[in-house]
Amino acid sequence: MPSPLAPLSGLVGGLLDRSRAGFRRLKPGGKGLAVGVVVVVTLATILGVVALGAAFDAAIDREVTVDNPDRPPEATCETFDEDDDSVFAGQCDRPERIEVDVGEELRSAANGYVGYALIGVPIWWAVFALALHGGARVAGGAGSLGDSFVIAAWAIAAEVARLVAGLAAIWYALSTATVDGTTLEAIANEIVAAISAMQGPLLAASAVVIAVQWVVVVGGLEAYHDLDRGIAGAVAGVFALLGVLLAAV
Numbered sequence: 001m002p003s004p005l006a007p008l009s010g011l012v013g014g015l016l017d018r019s020r021a022g023f024r025r026l027k028p029g030g031k032g033l034a035v036g037v038v039v040v041v042t043l044a045t046i047l048g049v050v051a052l053g054a055a056f057d058a059a060i061d062r063e064v065t066v067d068n069p070d071r072p073p074e075a076t077c078e079t080f081d082e083d084d085d086s087v088f089a090g091q092c093d094r095p096e097r098i099e100v101d102v103g104e105e106l107r108s109a110a111n112g113y114v115g116y117a118l119i120g121v122p123i124w125w126a127v128f129a130l131a132l133h134g135g136a137r138v139a140g141g142a143g144s145l146g147d148s149f150v151i152a153a154w155a156i157a158a159e160v161a162r163l164v165a166g167l168a169a170i171w172y173a174l175s176t177a178t179v180d181g182t183t184l185e186a187i188a189n190e191i192v193a194a195i196s197a198m199q200g201p202l203l204a205a206s207a208v209v210i211a212v213q214w215v216v217v218v219g220g221l222e223a224y225h226d227l228d229r230g231i232a233g234a235v236a237g238v239f240a241l242l243g244v245l246l247a248a249v
Contacts, residue, residue, distance in 0.1 A: 012215075016229065019219020023151070027224070031146050034153035041156055042121040048163045049117050052170065053110030059174035060103040060191075064184055068098045102179075102187055121156070128152040128239075132217065135235045141225030151220030155213045165205035169198040206247035214240045 026033060071077075077092035126149075133148035177194035181187035214236045221232035 015215050016218055016222075019215050020222045021219075023154075023220050023223035026150070030150045034150040037153045037157050038122060038125050041160060042118060044160045044163060045117040045121050046114055048167055049110055049113050051167055053107035055167070055171045055174055056106035056110060056191075057103040059171070059177075060106065060179050060187070062102045062179060062181070062187060063099045064102060064182060064187070065097050066100055066184065068095055070094055071096060102184065105184075125149070125152055125156055128156065132235075132239065135238065136221055136225045136227065139221075139225075139227055139231050139235050141221065141227050143221075143225035147220075147224035151217055151224060154220065155216045158209045158212045158216065161212075162205055162209040165209075166202060169201050169205075170195055173198045203247060207244070210240050210243045210247070213243070 023030070071094040072092060074096075129145070129149040129152035132152055133143075133145050136143060136148060173194040174191070177190065179187055179190050179194075181190050214233075217236035217239065218229065218232045221227045221235060222229060225232070227235070
């Protein structure tokens with residue numbers, strides 16, 4: 001009697017065969033193409049950060065009163081305001097409290113992470129590639145470090161799908177949430193609660209992306225490190241498990 005898991009096993013085996021064959025076809029110019037993939041993922045991540053800020057600005061139409069960051073503390077004003085040579089001269093005439101648009105503030109804060117996205121993706125690529133190469137070597141792999149960088153590049157390409165899913169979930173959460181807090185802290189709590197409600201769909205998207213990355217890494221380890229499928233699957237499985245744990249945090 002055929003196993004009920006036979007169709008699933010056949011599907012997974014077919015995907016792994018295609019992954020291995022794809023890496024073998026790419027090998028002649030694989031390293032240059034891998035760099036291009038990382039550049040695309042980096043640009044997509046930067047656009048994602050900008051889109052996140054736009055989502056905050058579009059969905060949150062609230063103004064709150066906050067301390068004016070451009071006005072020195074009252075004690076400083078009492079000491080130096082009458083000193084015309086002081087750097088604080090004139091600054092103490094500014095209002096103590098000002099109105100700020102919460103959406104614009106959050107957009108500005110999000111855009112401040114563009115630089116982190118610019119360097120974060122290449123750093124993650126390098127760390128992943130080095131860890132993957134170490135795992136492949138321990139398992140008896142014969143490929144070069146450059147081969148491991150190629151495998152890692154195609155694996156992180158799947159992160160674009162997770163980025164899109166995450167942005168869609170956050171956008172939906174913000175557009176359907178009621179944000180009526182009167183302080184920045186209250187509004188922040190409402191935003192966190194709205195996004196937390198999307199944890200299930202976000203975890204599901206992460207699971208799909210990690211499964212795709214597992215298929216990519218197994219195929220790459222077979223093609224470039226000459227590991228058999230069982231060992232390659234175990235090595236990739238360790239990284240997949242770490243990915244699941246990080247996604248669940």
